Amino acid sequence: MSYPTPLYSHAGRGHFRDVYEPAEDSFLLMDALEKDAQKLQLLSPSVCVEVGSGSGVVSAFLASIVGPSALYICTDVNPEAAQCTKETASCNRVSLQPVVTDLVGSRGIEAAWAGGKRGREVTDRFLPLVSQLLSADGLFYLIAVAENDPEEIIRSLGNYGLTGESCLSTRARNERLSVLRFHRKGT
């Protein structure tokens, strides 16, 4: 089954001009979630968290797959992103809870960014929190470019009891983009 891309034409312009407009990384993450739709529906998570939600399009997409029984928390440091996420929720008739915060104030399953050494300044602050936040059968999705050294991220989360693999990848504007998916070892 295929799921429509949520409406997001308000992102990156007007009142939301400083909000990240969905791009190849957002679409790749949505493709990975769509590929895992059955798995996610069987999992039936009660809480889904997107760290760095920007427009909120990815969480709106996840909500269309998993349905309204889950609580969708969307964190972002940018207050405009929180407003934009609210607008995206309303346009797409889903319920998302934006929270303006650094990283997480709650439980988490997905994230992505650049900046710092190997482009991993924010990701490296977040990785140690993942195993504390992820439920026993939860899934964590992370977008990485080759410069982020995805293999090292997989090794590093292995030390926190998580098993990971690249579940989807593509080449966009000369960058190799991968979606990494993690779960707890032995589950």
Ligand SMILES: C[S@@+](CC[C@H](N)C(=O)[O-])C[C@H]1O[C@@H](n2cnc3c(N)ncnc32)[C@H](O)[C@@H]1O
């Ligand atoms: C590349 S955008 C991705 C947006 C969205 N996930 C998507 O795929 O379209 C990264 C987002 O992370 C947010 N961000 C950056 N640092 C953050 C932090 N420390 N805590 C929470 N959000 C952060 C940015 O404001 C931005 O909206």
